[in-house]
Amino acid sequence: MQQTTIAILGAGAWGVALANLATANNHDVRLWSRRGSQTLETVVKDAQIVLSAISMKGVSDVASQIKSLPLSPQTIFVTATKGLDPKTTCTPSQIWQTVFPHHAVVVLSGPNLSQEIQQSLPAATVVASNNRPGAEFVQLVFSSHCFRVYTNPDPIGVELGGTLKNIIAIAAGVCDGLHLGTNAKAALVTRGLTEIIRIGKSWGAKTETFYGLSGLGDLLATCNSPLSRNYQVGYQMAAGKTLAEILSHLPGTAEGVNTCQVLVQLAKQQSIAVPISEQVYRLLQGEITPRQALEELMLRDIKAEYN
Numbered sequence: 001m002q003q004t005t006i007a008i009l010g011a012g013a014w015g016v017a018l019a020n021l022a023t024a025n026n027h028d029v030r031l032w033s034r035r036g037s038q039t040l041e042t043v044v045k046d047a048q049i050v051l052s053a054i055s056m057k058g059v060s061d062v063a064s065q066i067k068s069l070p071l072s073p074q075t076i077f078v079t080a081t082k083g084l085d086p087k088t089t090c091t092p093s094q095i096w097q098t099v100f101p102h103h104a105v106v107v108l109s110g111p112n113l114s115q116e117i118q119q120s121l122p123a124a125t126v127v128a129s130n131n132r133p134g135a136e137f138v139q140l141v142f143s144s145h146c147f148r149v150y151t152n153p154d155p156i157g158v159e160l161g162g163t164l165k166n167i168i169a170i171a172a173g174v175c176d177g178l179h180l181g182t183n184a185k186a187a188l189v190t191r192g193l194t195e196i197i198r199i200g201k202s203w204g205a206k207t208e209t210f211y212g213l214s215g216l217g218d219l220l221a222t223c224n225s226p227l228s229r230n231y232q233v234g235y236q237m238a239a240g241k242t243l244a245e246i247l248s249h250l251p252g253t254a255e256g257v258n259t260c261q262v263l264v265q266l267a268k269q270q271s272i273a274v275p276i277s278e279q280v281y282r283l284l285q286g287e288i289t290p291r292q293a294l295e296e297l298m299l300r301d302i303k304a305e306y307n
């Protein structure tokens with residue numbers, strides 16, 4: 001394909017890994033970081049793709065800064081952030097689409113631990129959009145012999161799969177940290193998927209999306225890898241460390257911590273049952289110990305597997 005000009009916003013672990021993938025495909029890549037020397041204006045000027053790999057806490061602010069800059073109407077926005085905005089409870093793609101209603105917005109999400117991608121190990125991801133040509137263009141830009149990109153027409157499902165699994169990854173870290181065994185882990189991750197689907201369906205996502213790369217796939221990756229920062233949060237809490245201690249040494253962002261707060265509040269307002277997320281929330285708040293969280297989950301009323 002022809003060389004594409006891509007502005008990548010956020011020079012953290014994921015932004016750099018995505019920039020390297022695009023550079024390896026011979027695209028013209030400009031990386032922006034809030035601490036870098038280049039202005040946002042210079043970086044997004046004439047960009048065909050603006051890809052955001054900024055932590056959730058910075059998305060809204062950076063999107064509004066770009067709003068006042070000159071952009072081609074054809075510019076495609078790609079969001080690779082996995083989180084929920086604490087102020088508005090919106091997903092990153094909802095923020096980008098609200099600020100840029102006439103542009104294509106594509107969600108990029110999948111089982112993509114950045115350290116493995118940096119080593120050129122094989123991986124697959126999903127690009128999802130209501131704008132099919134936009135998603136297909138992004139698919140071409142990033143596909144390579146080590147990065148297989150699938151399209152999907154359910155952006156909210158793909159985005160929620162990547163976002164909500166971070167909460168389950170914290171729980172999985174606790175499970176491994178407490179040495180609860182393989183049966184417990186399988187039960188936790190499977191019931192975690194049921195919880196994600198329950199929320200996703202009620203927020204307009206398709207069930208089948210969560211059985212794909214951005215739901216089950218990302219659960220398998222992050223619930224089983226010490227490379228996952230969210231998993232590390234849970235694992236280290238099980239070892240008795242406080243959340244503050246863990247976060248002060250964590251390399252990069254564990255979005256599940258903020259996502260869990262936003263989700264539990266929303267689920268309460270909307271009467272959606274989120275038993276695992278609720279225990280993760282109480283644990284992160286310091287209200288209960290990892291063992292108490294486990295007991296709460298095991299002692300819930302017995303019920304049918306599916307309602």
Ligand SMILES: NC(=O)C1=CN([C@@H]2O[C@H](COP(=O)(O)OP(=O)(O)OC[C@H]3O[C@@H](n4cnc5c(N)ncnc54)[C@H](O)[C@@H]3O)[C@@H](O)[C@H]2O)C=CC1
Pocket residue numbers: 010011012013014015033034035053054055056057058059061062080081082083112113114115251252253255
């Ligand atoms: N690292 C990974 O393996 C993957 C990460 N993600 C997601 O990508 C996002 C970024 O993750 P990482 O790169 O790992 O985190 P990171 O902590 O390494 O980097 C975060 C980036 O966001 C920027 N940022 C933070 N607050 C900002 C603000 N207020 N204004 C402007 N920029 C701000 C930081 O300067 C940094 O460049 C997260 O939502 C994460 O869930 C998704 C897939 C894989």
Ligand SMILES: O=C(CO)COP(=O)(O)O
Pocket residue numbers: 082110111112113114166169218221222227228229230231253254255
């Ligand atoms: O989303 C990820 C892999 O798909 C990265 O997981 P962590 O943010 O937990 O490191």
